[in-house]
Each structure stands twice: as structure tokens, then as C-alpha cells.
Amino acid sequence: MEKVxxxxxxxxxDRKKNIDTAIKYISQIMTEISVAPIYVSKAVGYENQPDFFNTVVSGFTELSPEKLFRKLKEIEEKTGRIKRFxxxxxxxxIDIIFYGKTIIETRELIIPHPRAHERDFxxxxxxxxxxxxxxxxLRKTVKELLLNLKHRSIIKKL
Structure with missing residues (x-):
């Protein structure tokens, strides 16, 4: 079992419903789940779009990183994700931020998430x-990374 x-x-x-539905599916492939509060943030990259609702889920899984990645992509499809741009x-x-202390970099999957340390959301x-x-x-705690973050996009806690 790995903590992810x-x-x-x-x-x-319905942003909240989309997240709640995805968490319901995630709870079927993970145990001991903790869900963080939802935060509202401005979009990154293409900024001319509605604000995002964001959260993080932690828990344990027996799935390998690759199998977990595939399951999460299936959950995106079940939750109605449409590929745009x-x-x-x-x-x-849905992204894997951390999978224990695992470091992976393939064409399909990078863990830890390559830009998580740059995003307050x-x-x-x-x-x-x-x-x-x-x-x-980076060998820094989440708390340290957040304190040193320069760009902020969070507007409020939901």
C-alpha cells in the first residue's frame, strides 16, 4: 500500500458536483481517504475561462502508479471530461501529485507532478x-513550498 x-x-x-462525483469513484480504488477543502482559483495558462474549484485527496492504494493513472483517466471520462485544448x-x-516517495518520468506519466510545487491551488x-x-x-515540505511560492491564483476557500 502506498500513500498517494x-x-x-x-x-x-456544476464544479462541486464534478469533484464530488470524481471523489466517489476515487474512493473505490483508494482507502483511508482524506479530502481537503475546496479552493477557488483563477485558471493557469489560458486565462480567459471560468474560475476553477480545486482540492486534493489523499489515501492508500495497492495499484501501481501506471494502473492508478489509467484508473484516474477512466474516472475523468465517467465524470464527463471533454478534451478541448x-x-x-x-x-x-485529475492528477497524481505524489505517489509515496516514487519518482517516475515516462512519456505518459511524471510523478511527482512536474508543476505541483508552483501552484498554490x-x-x-x-x-x-x-x-x-x-x-x-525538492526535499522541502509542502508547508515550505507554499511559504516560498511567488505566484498566487487562489481567490478564496469555498
Whole structure:
């Protein structure tokens, strides 16, 4: 069993329902789940779109990183994600932020998430449930990464 952290975001349709539905599916493939509060943030990249609802889920899984990744993509489909364009609006976006202390970089999968340490909408909810988690590459805690963050996109806690 590995402890994993999953990031969720939605900015199309009923954003809260999209996240709640995805968490319901995630709870079928993980145990001992903790869910951080939802934060509202401005979009990153293509900024001319609605604000995102973001949260982080932690829990344990027996799935390998690759199998977990495939299951999360299936959950995105079940939750109604429509592929539009990079950085574009989405019904749901689900990413593996951390998978224990595992470091993976393939064409399909990068763990830890390559930009999680730059995004307050990931770090803030993550700090609400595991502030002392040590980033396996940067060797800094989530709390330290959040304190040193320069760009802020969070507007409010939902």
C-alpha cells in the first residue's frame, strides 16, 4: 500500500458536483481517504475561462502508479471530461501529485507532478491535509513550498 495524493480541478458545469462525483469513484480504488477543502482559483495558462474549484485527496492504494493513472483517466471520462485544448476548460482534471516517495518520468506519466510545487491551488489544499509531506525531489515540505511560492491564483476557500 502506498500513500498517494491526487489533485482535482473543475471549471465547467456544476464544479462541486464534478469533484464530488470524481471523489466517489476515487474512493473505490483508494482507502483511508482524506479530502481537503475546496479552493477557488483563477485558471493557469489560458486565462480567459471560468474560475476553477480545486482540492486534493489523499489515501492508500495497492495499484501501481501506471494502473492508478489509467484508473484516474477512466474516472475523468465517467465524470464527463471533454478534451478541448491544452490549459483549456474542463469538467474534471485529475492528477497524481505524489505517489509515496516514487519518482517516475515516462512519456505518459511524471510523478511527482512536474508543476505541483508552483501552484498554490495544489499546495494549499495539500497543506490542509499533509503540511509536513516531504517533496521527494525538492526535499522541502509542502508547508515550505507554499511559504516560498511567488505566484498566487487562489481567490478564496469555498
Amino acid at each position: 495524493f491526487i489533485g482535482l480541478g473543475s471549471n465547467v458545469g 491544452r490549459w483549456g476548460p474542463r469538467e474534471i482534471d 495544489v499546495l494549499k489544499p495539500l497543506s490542509d491535509i499533509q503540511p509536513d509531506f516531504l517533496h521527494p525531489v
